[in-house]
Amino acid sequence: MTVRMLAEKLDLECISNGDGNREVxxxxxxxxxxRVMGSAKEGNVWITIMSNVNVAAVASLADVSCIILAEGVKPDADLEAKLEIVDAALYTTPMASYEIAWKIHELIGV
Amino acid sequence: MFCYCDFHIHSCLSPCGQPEMTPSNIARMAALQGYNIIAVSDHNTTGNCRAVIRAAAEAGIVAIPAMELTTSEEVHMLCLLPSADAADEFGKYVYERLPDIRNEPGFFGEQILMDFDDNILGYEERLLINATDISLQDVPALLAVYGGVAIPAHIDRSSFSILSNLGYIDRSLGFRAVEISRGCDPRILLENYPELDNMPYYKNSDAHDLYSMLTAKNGLELVEITAEEIIDIFKRGDVPNRLK
Incomplete structure (x- = not known):
């Protein structure tokens, strides 16, 4: 499933488009x-409540396919500015991390 | 004597520190702004401390060695050290506990090692802003080994602070003073954390660029200008301001 399809299914609010065709x-x-830098795998969806500028750099280093800010968190202005140079899309949703992860599991089966 | 002090300044060795933050620029700007004592506290390194100490002396002020340590909980701790030798040793200890991940200068910025006269000595290749595997609870005892003191940094910030990451300050850790950001209103902080009433605090610039090195306002009453005396003041929590 691509990032864009996942975002539609989960009804996520898009902050930055990134590469929506990447496979999750x-x-x-x-x-x-x-921790994320060392443990997230290439192409993973990264769910977090962190919203500062370093999120962009970490997403890029870990090569995640998209970032989902949970619990209604919105990105800092610095983070938003930095997203232009990151492939990963950024979304936000009122859902908590557990709920998002559960739904992703139901959608992609891993 | 009363001395104006800023103990939290980043040099160009911190990836987020601007290239203009060279030892001699920092020292001269601090002198211009009226400081008597400064400390450059780069992320997880003391690599530019000796250069800053000498540059400060050339500018007619005093620098003491420092580091902004990132604990395994991603809590930033301002660490003051008694001597350049202690800073070298502490720097070595911390470096061994920093993940071996390379810096990406395009994202994080260059990490430039310099001498006192702003000559480039080299570039640190390991990413310095990562978390070390040193837990917060071990920090006070660790600093005691090196004769220094650790102060929870910018506790009002919404990331990388003891309050943002852990929710409260465990009194058993023995921190007698905290740092708040330059823009922090202590009254608002207290509204959110009433248990911090009467906690001694110190406000540093946390400057990452020359523009943010503000005119000297905060300071300490010192008998002699030594790193030991300053460390002792923070250990006792004997700084002028209390959260009220």
């Missing part, structure tokens, strides 16, 4: 940026 390979949930 799985899901990683985490807020400690150094």
């Amino acid at each position: 390979t799985g899901c990683y949930v985490g807020d400690l940026l150094s």
Whole structure:
């Protein structure tokens, strides 16, 4: 399933489009940026409540397919500015991380 | 004597520190702004401390060694150290506990090592802003080994602070003073964290560029200008301001 299809199914609010055609390979949930950098896998959806500028750099280094900000979190202005140079799309949703991850599992089966 | 002090300044060795934040620019700007004492506290490194100490001396002020340590909980701790030797040793200890991930200068910025006269000595290739595997609860004892002190940094910030990441300050850790950001209104902080009433605090610039190095306002009453005395003041929580 592509990032764009996933976003539609989950009714996510799009902040930055990124590459919507990327294939979603799985899901990683985490807020400690150094953990995410080491543990998220290429193509994963990354679910987090962090919204500062380093999120863009971490998403790029970990090569995630998209970022979902949970619990209604909105990105900082600095993060939004940095998204232009990142492939990963950025979404926000009122759902909590558990609910998002559960729904992703139901959609992609991993 | 009363001394104007800013203990939290980033040099160009921090990836987020602007290239203009060279040892000699920092020292001269601090002197112009009226500071007597400064500390450059780069992320997880003390690599530019010796250069800053000498540059400060050339500018007629004093610099003490420091570091902004990132704990495994991604809490930033401002660490003040008693000597350049202690800073070298502490820097080595921390470096070994920093993940071996390379810096991407395009995203994070260059990490430039310099001498006191702003000559480039090299570029640090390991990403310095990552979390170390040093847990917050081990930090006070660790700093004691090096004769320094650790101060929870910018506790009002919504990321990388003890309050944002852990929710409260565990009193058993023994922190007697905290740092708040330059834009922080202590009254608002207290409204959200009433348990911090009467907590001694110090406001530093946390400057990442020369423009943010503000005119000297905050300081300490010192008998002698030594790193040891300053460290002792923060250990005792004997700074002028209390959260009220």
